Amino acid sequence: xxxxxxxxxxxxxxxxxxxxxxxxxxxxxxxxxxxxxxxxxxxxxxxxxxxxxxxxxxxxxxxxxxxxxxxxxxxxxxxxxxxxxxxxxxxxxxxxxxxxxxxxxxxxxxxxxxxxxxxxxxxxxxxxxxxxxxxxxxxxxxxxxxxxxxxxxxxxxxxxxxxxxxxxxxxxxxxxxxxxxxxxxxxxxxxxxxxxxxxxxxxxxxxxxxxxxxxxxxxxxxxxxxxxxxxxxxxxxxxxxxxxxxxxxxxxxxxxxxxxxxxxxxxxxxxxxxxxxxxxxxxxxxxxxxxxxxxxxxxxxxxxxx
Numbered sequence: 001x002x003x004x005x006x007x008x009x010x011x012x013x014x015x016x017x018x019x020x021x022x023x024x025x026x027x028x029x030x031x032x033x034x035x036x037x038x039x040x041x042x043x044x045x046x047x048x049x050x051x052x053x054x055x056x057x058x059x060x061x062x063x064x065x066x067x068x069x070x071x072x073x074x075x076x077x078x079x080x081x082x083x084x085x086x087x088x089x090x091x092x093x094x095x096x097x098x099x100x101x102x103x104x105x106x107x108x109x110x111x112x113x114x115x116x117x118x119x120x121x122x123x124x125x126x127x128x129x130x131x132x133x134x135x136x137x138x139x140x141x142x143x144x145x146x147x148x149x150x151x152x153x154x155x156x157x158x159x160x161x162x163x164x165x166x167x168x169x170x171x172x173x174x175x176x177x178x179x180x181x182x183x184x185x186x187x188x189x190x191x192x193x194x195x196x197x198x199x200x201x202x203x204x205x206x207x208x209x210x211x212x213x214x215x216x217x218x219x220x221x222x223x224x225x226x227x228x229x230x231x232x233x234x235x236x237x238x239x240x241x242x243x244x245x246x247x248x249x250x251x252x253x254x255x256x257x258x259x260x261x262x263x264x265x266x267x268x269x270x271x272x273x274x275x276x277x278x279x280x281x282x283x284x285x286x287x288x289x290x291x292x293x294x295x296x297x298x299x300x301x302x303x304x305x306x
Contacts, residue, residue, distance in 0.1 A: 002185070004034065008108060008142075010101055010115040011040045011073070020116040021076070021154045023147045023295070028087065030187055035086040038077065039104055040092040042069055066091045070166065098135040105140055117146040117289055134286045137270055137298055144181065144298045146289060157261050158190040161254055161268035161284075162232070163196070164225065164302075171232070173269060173301050178236055180299055181267050190264050193235055195244040197253035198225045222247055255291035263294050267303035 003227040009024040023040060028034050042065065077087060096098035101113075118133055136144050160181045163170040178192070185192050200218045227247040233243045246253045258266050270285040285298045 004112045006035045006110045006180055007112045007114060008104065008110040009038045010097075010099075010113060011038060011135075012097075014118065016022060018076075020114050021265075023106060023145070023152075024114045025077075025087070026152065027187060027229050033086065036088070037110070038073060038087070038089045038157060039089045039101070040073060040089075042066065042091060042093050043093060047233045062093050064204070066093055075252040079110065081282045084274050091236070097132055098139060101136065102139060105142060105235040109146045110142055112143050113140060114145040114147060118146055122140050134283075136288065137283060137285055141300050143299045146298070148293060148295055150294065152190075152264050152295075154189045156188075156190050156264040157193050158185045158256070159195055159258050159261060160186065160192050161195050161250065161266065163189065163269065164196065164198075164228075174232060175236075176301070177267065177269055177299060180297075184265070184267065184297065188264060191242065193242045193244065193261065193263070194229060194238060195246065195254060195257055196229045196247060198204060198222050198223055198247045199249055200247045218247070247281065251287035251291070254284075255288050255293075258292050258294055265295035265297055266292050267297040267299070270298045 073089045162174045270283050
């Protein structure tokens with residue numbers, strides 16, 4: 001499986017997120033040399049506060065909990081009946097799951113992260129408390145595969161969201177994204193479709209610009225994006241009928257098209273904005289996590305200054 005040789009599967013303490021484990025083991029079926037590490041961080045705040053044990057006894061107790069969780073995890077993998085000697089488990093005691101993942105990524109030399117997507121119902125809460133999925137997209141440089149509770153089906157679609165094609169840097173980014181999409185499409189027997197969302201200016205903005213007729217201007221913008229996307233698709237042997245240029249914001253366009261096409265997964269790039277900028281401006285990948293019903297594959301890309 002060229003490209004993804006060392007996969008880190010992140011599980012949550014509750015329920016083990018079987019869909020993430022199953023997707024990783026599905027990928028491992030294609031190549032016995034692929035290494036899969038199933039990673040689980042556990043923490044119990046009540047045990048952190050206990051004062052009934054000295055340090056050595058407390059460490060022994062925590063290690064017993066970690067060992068028990070690891071045994072449960074190994075048993076869950078055996079139940080999948082996957083004969084692969086390169087599947088390992090790792091359970092750690094950690095207060096902060098994201099920091100634990102960051103430490104593991106630094107020492108593990110991984111190529112891909114797979115995790116079950118967590119639904120976030122309160123967007124106002126996320127302004128103050130960044131969800132774990134968002135933190136991974138912002139802090140980890142690896143491709144992140146957020147999976148939903150659905151099975152992959154053969155001869156389905158992998159939808160690749162491309163950047164606006166108007167500079168050399170965006171062409172390089174789109175080519176990089178496409179190469180990754182081709183790897184996943186080959187493994188999942190999917191057909192690649194390209195989508196480009198065209199953020200058409202509001203009528204009240206263009207109407208105030210002298211010499212600009214809003215309808216003609218918007219049509220020209222759409223046509224220019226279509227020509228650029230078709231040229232990119234032609235250069236990379238993507239059929240024109242598999243390209244989609246749709247007016248609107250990406251976080252509206254992508255989930256709607258993914259639902260209409262009934263895709264296996266959506267792949268896109270993310271600049272990974274962090275801190276206050278991430279809270280205010282946000283990242284498109286973060287905005288659509290809950291809206292897409294399929295899997296979401298996010299690759300870290302450089303910030304584009306068009």
